[in-house]
Amino acid sequence: MKSNGFEEMVAIQLNTRSWPGQAKLSAEDLGLQDDEVPEIFRLGNKRLYPDEWRQVFGQLGNRARNYLNDNSYPFVMEYVRAIPKRNLARVMERLEDLKADYLAKAEEFVERYEAIKDEWRGKYPDIWHRLAPHYPTCSQLRRKFDFFWTVFEIKGAEVKEGSAPEIVAAYEQARAELETRYQEMVEEAVVYLRKKVVETVQNLSARLKEGRIVRNDTLESVRRVEDWFKDMNIFGDLQVEESLTQLRAAINGTDYEDLKDNEALKQQLAGLADQVAAAAGKLDDVSVVSGNYKRFIDLN
DSSP: OOOOGGGGEEEEEEEEEOOOOEEEOOTGGGTOOGGGSOTTOOOOEEESSOHHHHHHHHHHHHHHHHHHHHTSEEOSSTTOEEEEGGGHHHHHHHHHHHHHHHHHHHHHHHHTHHHHHHHHHHHOGGGHHHHGGGOOOHHHHHTTOEEEEEEEEOOOOOOOTTOOHHHHHHHHHHHHHHHHHHHHHHHHHHHHHHHHHHHHHHHHHHHHHTTOOOOHHHHHHHHHHHHHHHHHOOSOOHHHHHHHHHHHHHHTTOOHHHHHTOHHHHHHHHHHHHHHHHHHHOGGGHHHHHHHHHTTOOOO
């Protein structure tokens, strides 16, 4: 059986849910009849709790998605990411921590639910009778919050033996389309990794050349991106990895004080950073890197 290049990856989809706490606004809510609302207007929603809580759940959900995005590649399906299989346990461990934070905040919201309703009742007594029917019970509310993810293997659909010719043909067409999308994904992943490298090393180079202060966190960002690139580079992008390793070696043991008055060291590091940027920014070899990886792809 041929090796499947995607055996090194799994796909993952993260989902977070919270109670939207909204109800459709009606003409009656505004003291109007339906025919008094001009056709050019579309009524929105009425909010059932303060926006501060929505922002909290939005921030917690975004924190989890940002973590996942930083440790994965774009995938062929929207809202789905691909990660190296070797990193799955570590990613899931961090997601468990983020899940605990999210659900703890959800539990806090449930515990304060009655107080939140009382606050809204006191703030909007004249329309409370229009808001009250839209509030769920506490047990219903708790089930409206969730944080979970789904992990699945990347492989094509399998047609049953003995299927009708038109079914086989449809599966083969779908498989060919999927393989094309997967191949495009590999190229996009290589570009994605390189882009983050370029952003980091160009920042270092510009600071060195322009005489701006190079703080320790700028140097540390290079160390972090080198670790990150090596961790995510399952595609054999060796030229970028090797040039990044050389830059990392040069800055190891170097800090703000070492650089402050050392022009020779600044020039050396700027030159190495430029070499990394040149290697990572050269997109005409992306197809070669991805091609070396894609030639192992077999979705059968």
